Amino acid sequence: MLPLRIEDSVFEGVKDERVTRNQLLDAASAAMIEARTPDVSLHVIARRAGLTAPLVKYYFGGKDGLLLALALRDAGQALRELEDLMAQDLPPDEALRLHVAGIVRSCARHPYLNGLLNLLLREEHSRPAAVIREKFIAPMVEAQRRLLEQGRACGSFRDVDPGMFYFVVTGACQHLFSTRVALNHPLNGAPADEKLACDYAAAAIDLIFKGLLKGEST
Amino acid sequence: MLPLRIEDSVFEGVKDERVTRNQLLDAASAAMIEARTPDVSLHVIARRAGLTAPLVKYYFGGKDGLLLALALRDAGQALRELEDLMAQDLPPDEALRLHVAGIVRSCARHPYLNGLLNLLLREEHSRPAAVIREKFIAPMVEAQRRLLEQGRACGSFRDVDPGMFYFVVTGACQHLFSTRVALNHPLNGAPADEKLACDYAAAAIDLIFKGLLKGEST
Numbered sequence: 057m058l059p060l061r062i063e064d065s066v067f068e069g070v071k072d073e074r075v076t077r078n079q080l081l082d083a084a085s086a087a088m089i090e091a092r093t094p095d096v097s098l099h100v101i102a103r104r105a106g107l108t109a110p111l112v113k114y115y116f117g118g119k120d121g122l123l124l125a126l127a128l129r130d131a132g133q134a135l136r137e138l139e140d141l142m143a144q145d146l147p148p149d150e151a152l153r154l155h156v157a158g159i160v161r162s163c164a165r166h167p168y169l170n171g172l173l174n175l176l177l178r179e180e181h182s183r184p185a186a187v188i189r190e191k192f193i194a195p196m197v198e199a200q201r202r203l204l205e206q207g208r209a210c211g212s213f214r215d216v217d218p219g220m221f222y223f224v225v226t227g228a229c230q231h232l233f234s235t236r237v238a239l240n241h242p243l244n245g246a247p248a249d250e251k252l253a254c255d256y257a258a259a260a261i262d263l264i265f266k267g268l269l270k271g272e273s274t
Numbered sequence: 275m276l277p278l279r280i281e282d283s284v285f286e287g288v289k290d291e292r293v294t295r296n297q298l299l300d301a302a303s304a305a306m307i308e309a310r311t312p313d314v315s316l317h318v319i320a321r322r323a324g325l326t327a328p329l330v331k332y333y334f335g336g337k338d339g340l341l342l343a344l345a346l347r348d349a350g351q352a353l354r355e356l357e358d359l360m361a362q363d364l365p366p367d368e369a370l371r372l373h374v375a376g377i378v379r380s381c382a383r384h385p386y387l388n389g390l391l392n393l394l395l396r397e398e399h400s401r402p403a404a405v406i407r408e409k410f411i412a413p414m415v416e417a418q419r420r421l422l423e424q425g426r427a428c429g430s431f432r433d434v435d436p437g438m439f440y441f442v443v444t445g446a447c448q449h450l451f452s453t454r455v456a457l458n459h460p461l462n463g464a465p466a467d468e469k470l471a472c473d474y475a476a477a478a479i480d481l482i483f484k485g486l487l488k489g490e491s492t
Contacts, residue, residue, distance in 0.1 A: 092396045095313070149487070171392070174453060178310045207486075214488050220477035221486075223450040231445020232438075235392060259438035267485025268425075268439075269367070270432050 077115050079105045081126050088168035094123070094175050120176075124184045127172050131192045134162040138199050148207035149265075155203070156264065157257040159229040164253035167233040197222045228260050295333050297323045299344050306386035312341070312393050338394075342402045345390050349410045352380040356417050366425035367483075373421070374482065375475040377447040382471035385451040415440045446478050 083105035087096045098119050102109045116122040137158045141151045163169060173192075176184040200222055207213030232252075301323035305314045316337050320327045334340040355376045359369045381387060391410075394402040418440055425431030450470075 093393075152486075171389075174389070175311075177453070212488060213486050214484065216481060216486060217477055220450075220474060221481065223453070223474070224446040224478050224481050227445040227447070227449020228442040229445070230449070232441040235395070235441070235445075256438060256441070259435055260442050263434060263439065263442050263482060263485070265486050266432065267481070267487075268370075268431050268434060268483050269485075270430060 073115070076107070076111075077125070080107065080112060080115060080122065081129055084122060084126050085130070085166065085168075088172070092168075094168045094172040098122070120182075120184055123172060123176060124187060127169070127176055127184075127188060128191060130162065130166040130169050131173065131188075134158050135192060135196055135199075138196065142199055142202070147212070148203045148210065149212045152200075152203050152207065153261050153265065155200070156225060156229065156261050159226060160257035160260060161253055163230040163233040164250075164256070170230040170234045196226075200225075225260075225264060228264065229257075232256050291333070294325070294329075295343070298325065298330060298333060298340065299347055302340060302344050303348070303384065303386075306390070310386075312386045312390040316340070338400075338402055341390060341394060342405060345387070345394055345402075345406060346409060348380065348384040348387050349391065349406075352376050353410060353414055353417075356414065360417055360420070365430070366421045366428065367430045370418075370421045370425065371479050371483065373418070374443060374447065374479050377444060378475035378478060379471055381448040381451040382468075382474075388448040388452045414444075418443075443482060446482065447475075450474050 080101065084096070084101045087101050087104050088094050091100075098109045098112050101122070102112050112119075112122055116125055138155050141154055141158075144151070146154070166172075173188060176182075176188050179185055197218060201218035204213060204216060204218050204221060208215055233256075298319065302314070302319045305318050305322050306312050309318075316327045316330050319340070320330050330337075330340055334343055356373050359372055359376075362369070364372070384390075391406060394400075394406050397403055415436065419436035422431060422434060422436050422439060426433055451474075
């Protein structure tokens, strides 16, 4: 029985480690929402998780590692949804609408995310910056480029620059929430509610897809 | 001659004070561009202006005062341009295009501005937050609301929610520059060049006004 018991305890250990890592990421997320900035101390995050700062260092190799893990977890969700969409072979118009709604949902859930990404990207030669560019920004731009190209090929979309499209759309999607966590009248520091996220997604999609002008699209 | 000499020296004093204040604001702006964040110390700003931190406190009453003065100077420019546009009685379509191009120019010149505004808005009951809301955000939303209403009345614009429009448009306008100062390949921390700002303004205006869909606007 000994080998089996050892194996059990190894699995237990792996499971515990994942649970603790997730606890710490949840604590970091909650601390950033409360502080209305991604700039919170390891000490605050650890205390919130009922752990100590050295343990954070043990699990993530330091604050940068924790911030990167959180950014990848939160931003990765939007990216995985996009990859699922691409695999479903939907009409490009529908896929892109669902994608934009997904970005808005992601920003509503994690209003600190845009600030967190900018914080990690600030030191452009750092490992976190390279990881964010490689694991998040490049695949997102590439997937959007493919959807835009498909839509243009089937005659649904006008010809727009994919790089510019990425910045216009992600900027539009995140701004309400990263600012609202600061403006914050009805929200009291909590993530935006589902209804606001839906309304904003609908408004952003309507404006970006149909444009402001009446009867000028050609 | 004595009263006149006193008056002269009073004017000199006022002029010197304005010059020093502007030197400090320029130094803060340059330090934020170099650090790629609005989060820079009074000490760094003062040293850059060849002055001392206590002198910054003398002129602006502390760091918050300096940050607020810089935000109002930089953001105020876009607002004054919008007020000039409103006074010119242009067709709403043209006025709104010029306004969006002005926001993009403003964000290109001051890539730290969005982060600076969020920093000041974070403490929602603080004086800086109240000043930014009252002197910048509220008049900007109101002016856009009037242009959207005029455009709708004359049949140029579709019916869009002015609050949502504000967040979509300002988010889209600032995102390239607040992120680019972080992504920062060709720019090396310098504000984006005129050409990039023009290209991005054109792309954002094209997408927001005409929309992505081909021949669907009604």
